[in-house]
Amino acid sequence: MTGHFVDIGAGRAYVAVPEAGEGPGLLLFPDVADDDRDLRELAHLYAAEGYVVLCPEVSALAKGVEDIAAAAAALRARSECSGKVGALGFGLGGKLAYLAAAEAGVDCAISYYGFGIDFGLNLVSRIGCPLVLHFAEKDPQIPPEAVARVKEALSGRADAAIYVYPGVAPGFDRPAKPNYDKQAAGLAHSRTIALLRRAMGPHYDLEALWEMHTTCEFATRDVAATMRTMVAEPYVNHVPVMTGGVGQRDLARFYAHHFIPKLPPDTRLVPISRTVGADRIVDEMLFCFTHDTEIDFLLPGVPPTGRYVEVPTVAIVNFRGDKICHEHIYWDQASVLVQIGLLDPKGLPVAGIDTAKKLLDETRPSNTLMTRWAESAPAGKDG
Numbered sequence: 068m069t070g071h072f073v074d075i076g077a078g079r080a081y082v083a084v085p086e087a088g089e090g091p092g093l094l095l096f097p098d099v100a101d102d103d104r105d106l107r108e109l110a111h112l113y114a115a116e117g118y119v120v121l122c123p124e125v126s127a128l129a130k131g132v133e134d135i136a137a138a139a140a141a142l143r144a145r146s147e148c149s150g151k152v153g154a155l156g157f158g159l160g161g162k163l164a165y166l167a168a169a170e171a172g173v174d175c176a177i178s179y180y181g182f183g184i185d186f187g188l189n190l191v192s193r194i195g196c197p198l199v200l201h202f203a204e205k206d207p208q209i210p211p212e213a214v215a216r217v218k219e220a221l222s223g224r225a226d227a228a229i230y231v232y233p234g235v236a237p238g239f240d241r242p243a244k245p246n247y248d249k250q251a252a253g254l255a256h257s258r259t260i261a262l263l264r265r266a267m268g269p270h271y272d273l274e275a276l277w278e279m280h281t282t283c284e285f286a287t288r289d290v291a292a293t294m295r296t297m298v299a300e301p302y303v304n305h306v307p308v309m310t311g312g313v314g315q316r317d318l319a320r321f322y323a324h325h326f327i328p329k330l331p332p333d334t335r336l337v338p339i340s341r342t343v344g345a346d347r348i349v350d351e352m353l354f355c356f357t358h359d360t361e362i363d364f365l366l367p368g369v370p371p372t373g374r375y376v377e378v379p380t381v382a383i384v385n386f387r388g389d390k391i392c393h394e395h396i397y398w399d400q401a402s403v404l405v406q407i408g409l410l411d412p413k414g415l416p417v418a419g420i421d422t423a424k425k426l427l428d429e430t431r432p433s434n435t436l437m438t439r440w441a442e443s444a445p446a447g448k449d450g
Contacts, residue, residue, distance in 0.1 A: 070110055075141045077134045078127025083110035083120045084147050085388065091267040092142040092152035093118035094135075094167060096160030098238075099125050108243070113155070115298070116260060117269040117388045119147045128163060132170045135163055139171040151175075151267035155259070158182055158237060165200075169193040175266035177259050180206055180237040185213040188220040197226040199262045201255045203246075205236040230258060253385075261345035271389045274341070277348050280391055285334060290323045298390045307400040310364040325363040331356040339379075339426060350382040353423050354398065358407050366403065374407045377423035 070083035081103070084090075093113050097106055110120040121142040128134040143152055151174035156164030161181025168176035169190040177199045178184065184200065198221070202214050214231060221227040232251040238244035240252040264270060276296065283293040294315065301318055303311035310325070312318035337353035355377045356362075361370060380398040384391060404410035405419035412418060416436050425431045434440040 080123040081106040083114035089149040091150040092148040094154045095122040096156030096163040098158030136171045264345045303394045348384045354380040372407045376406045
């Protein structure tokens with residue numbers, strides 16, 4: 068990505084362009100307290116998502132609607148802007164994004180804790196594009212009654228969505244701010260990207276990108292190629308045993324020394340289901356292998372047992388643009404330990420390979436670990 072400041076007549080604006088060199092336009096309005104660093108960070112985040120971003124300084128919007136429309140026109144006129152134009156704003160900038168939806172002909176608009184929107188509800192009838200509004204529950208400037216008025220005004224709009232994030236304050240989405248809340252920020256960003264993708268693209272084949280990544284891991288076993296499918300600072304977390312890595316250097320080290328060369332030769336992934344969203348994939352699968360080598364990432368410190376294992380596994384894969392940002396991988400470690408003989412399931416609510424077999428065949432018996440299951444059987448039935 069590249070970025071620089073430009074003059075848009077009324078003042079300066081920061082422009083960031085995605086690696087592809089072009090994309091839909093995103094008019095990004097900062098909060099009133101944001102400085103040049105904030106503008107650059109915001110612009111680069113959304114450029115990484117595939118957008119040509121124009122981020123005006125607040126001082127460049129002194130004339131309100133007139134300057135908003137001029138900024139939108141300046142973005143549309145850029146040679147890198149290859150499609151539609153959306154608006155996104157934070158705080159006071161959130162109100163400006165709302166105004167852009169009503170007065171600047173943008174193709175979609177997103178507002179984060181947009182102060183003053185409840186005083187501009189007369190503009191709702193002028194909004195002709197999809198709209199997402201994010202509010203913080205603990206926002207002293209936008210109390211619950213103000214959010215309620217906004218919800219009422221937009222209640223008839225199927226293309227308008229309003230989200231309130233419990234327990235957080237304005238700035239919850241910004242990592243460098245004191246009110247940052249990672250969970251709320253991630254959920255809000257996914258909802259934002261979902262609207263941007265739906266309204267104006269760009270559209271990435273996330274399945275193909277994920278398949279390329281797993282091919283590099285499991286088939287060609289190429290560390291460098293694996294890392295090229297990921298953002299500059301990705302992370303992987305194998306949740307049950309907390310293996311993986313954060314950042315390019317540590318994650319490449321993990322793949323090179325503790326993951327790819329530690330995969331058993333007969334490793335198989337059996338796909339069960341896949342859900343594809345705007346910025347993530349949820350993959351359900353069976354991970355099948357023979358424990359004939361020490362598997363650092365799955366069974367660290369456990370010598371090979373020679374046992375065969377099948378374990379249900381879920382991968383939640385987040386993308387930023389056309390690169391993988393992070394992976395959360397889950398499996399039932401108790402089932403693995405039972406299957407390799409390190410955990411005696413007797414008297415414990417755990418199972419071995421039967422968990423995999425029932426995933427493949429739902430008609431296999433349920434509740435076999437529930438000793439009281441027979442007590443609820445109707446009279447004359449054996450459960």
